[in-house]
Amino acid sequence: MTLRVQIRRKAWRIALAGWLIGWFVNTVENTRLFLAGLETPITEHWLFPEAMRNPGVALGMFVLALGGGAGFGVADVRVLRGLAVGLVLCALGLLGHIASYNDASYAAAFWSALWLVWWARRIEDGNVGVERHAIALGQGIVGLCFLGGVIGKLTPDYWNGEAFYQLYVVQKPYFPFDWMRANWSDETLRACSGWFARGVIVSEGLLATLILWPPRWALVMTTSAFLGMIGLAGVQLLSVLAPLAGLVLAGRYLEGKSADGENAERGAGK
Amino acid sequence: MERDAWSEKIALVAAWRRGGAEGRRGPTRLFYGTLALVSLWILLLPLLPGVTATVMRRFHLTTVSYWRWLPQQVVPAMYSFGNEYRLSSEDLAVGEAFSGATWVNHYPPRLFTFARRRGLGSEAFYLYCRSRYRGRELLTKTRVQPEAGGEFRMSLVEERFVTPGP
Structure with missing residues (x-):
């Protein structure tokens, strides 16, 4: 196995690790709700077909996807590709299920798994420079996820802070929101919500352009933004962010190691 | 020269210039094309009322068919629109149901479809949902009928769009 193939395989595994961390966090978070859903199923709904109302189907896809961990022990790229196709289908299945359609984690998981399918095919490819596309596509996916968020927030409810005031300041029972409620006036809370909301919109707008940034900067931007988001919304947000972080880390790794792989192959060719 | 190096x-420029023949291959072009198409759809959200209505219907689960709704689900939409919901035993006009409603980050019906449903009693009740985006609103009213054995049946009673006046 050439050094280049080893580097590409490791990048694939970095992205897979991010994907699985996100899925695992989601499993821990949601399995209780799925099990509760088994006791109180929605048996009639105008949109969802019968299979997509069955909580057992969602639970099955949920558990099945954890089998993607086999990707760490398999060398055959056809198997890796097959595993990644399975991850795409599990994410799509849960995006289409009545018990889980609302969870942004599965949209991030879907796109990240699509990258894994595409990259698995290229691990043993002799094409020089394919790493550049892996980096750009990975950053493009992260940018797409934030583009969806920022465009959906370009409305007065977000820009004036009302949505953040209601969703965080009023509803969140943990620090810093409980402390803010106890110590600040309603007027101050609303003013802060407005500035916070506008800050979020600008930050998400910046992240939406990630495909236009060097991988090193992309890593700095996503790391700082993700840490801030986890600090505010909690560790469960890793279910959305970990698959995206996996893509950015894989890209940065490929950028750092690509020269090594190319030099080794030139040396071997002499 | 320096500008070229910078x-x-x-990432995108490096892929274009140094990505070799890969960028011309079908699957890679398709991947870029898909990302571009989905990005365009997102960018049209504030510009075309038809796109806004389509995405709002996606959020309220009122798209005309499941197979038209499902492909939209891969389009990221974290924390989009101003969304509210209210569960009530009262059969209210949909426009008058949002006093004391609770805000939700996205997909307002999720507060019933995703949440714990135990202990909601045996009488029928209503789920009222509202989404707002740049002056447009979608209001929906759903009847929920609890059944013996802990099951629930949901039926759409009303869907109403409110668009800005002239």
Whole structure:
């Protein structure tokens, strides 16, 4: 196995690790709700077909996807590709299920798994420079996820802070929101919500352009933004962010190691 | 020369200039094309009322068919629109149901479809949902009928769009 193939395989595994961390966090978070859903199923709904109302189907896809961990022990790229196709289908299945359609984690998981399918095919490819596309596509996916968020927030409810005031300041029972409620006036809370909301919109707008940034900067931007988001919304947000972080880390790794792989192959060719 | 070296650090420019023949291959072009198409759809959200209505219907689960709704689900939409919901035993006009409603980050019906449903009693009740985006609103009213054995039946009673006046 050439050094280049080893580097590409490791990048694939970095992205897979991010994907699985996100899925695992989601499993821990949601399995209780799925099990509760088994006791109180929605048996009639105008949109969802019968299979997509069955909580057992969602639970099955949920558990099945954890089998993607086999990707760490398999060398055959056809198997890796097959595993990644399975991850795409599990994410799509849960995006289409009545018990889980609302969870942004599965949209991030879907796109990240699509990258894994595409990259698995290229691990043993002799094409020089394919790493550049892996980096750009990975950053493009992260940018797409934030583009969806920022465009959906370009409305007065977000820009004036009302949505953040209601969703965080009023509803969140943990620090810093409980402390803010106890110590600040309603007027101050609303003013802060407005500035916070506008800050979020600008930050998400910046992240939406990630495909236009060097991988090193992309890593700095996503790391700082993700840490801030986890600090505010909690560790469960890793279910959305970990698959995206996996893509950015894989890209940065490929950028750092690509020269090594190319030099080794030139040396071997002499 | 220096400008070239700097610009080639940009991920997309580096892929374009140094990505070799891969960028012309079908699957890679398709991947870029899909990302571009989905991005365009997102960018049209504030510009075309038809796109806004389509995405609002996606959020309220009122798209005309499941197979038209499902492909939209891969379009990221974290924390989009101003969304509210209210569960009530009262059969209210949909426009008058949102006093004391609770805000939700996205997909307002999720507060019933995703949440714990135990202990909601045996009488029928209503789920009222509202989404707002740049002056447009979608209001929906759903009747929920609890059944013996802990099951629930949901039926759409009303869907109403409110668009800005002239």
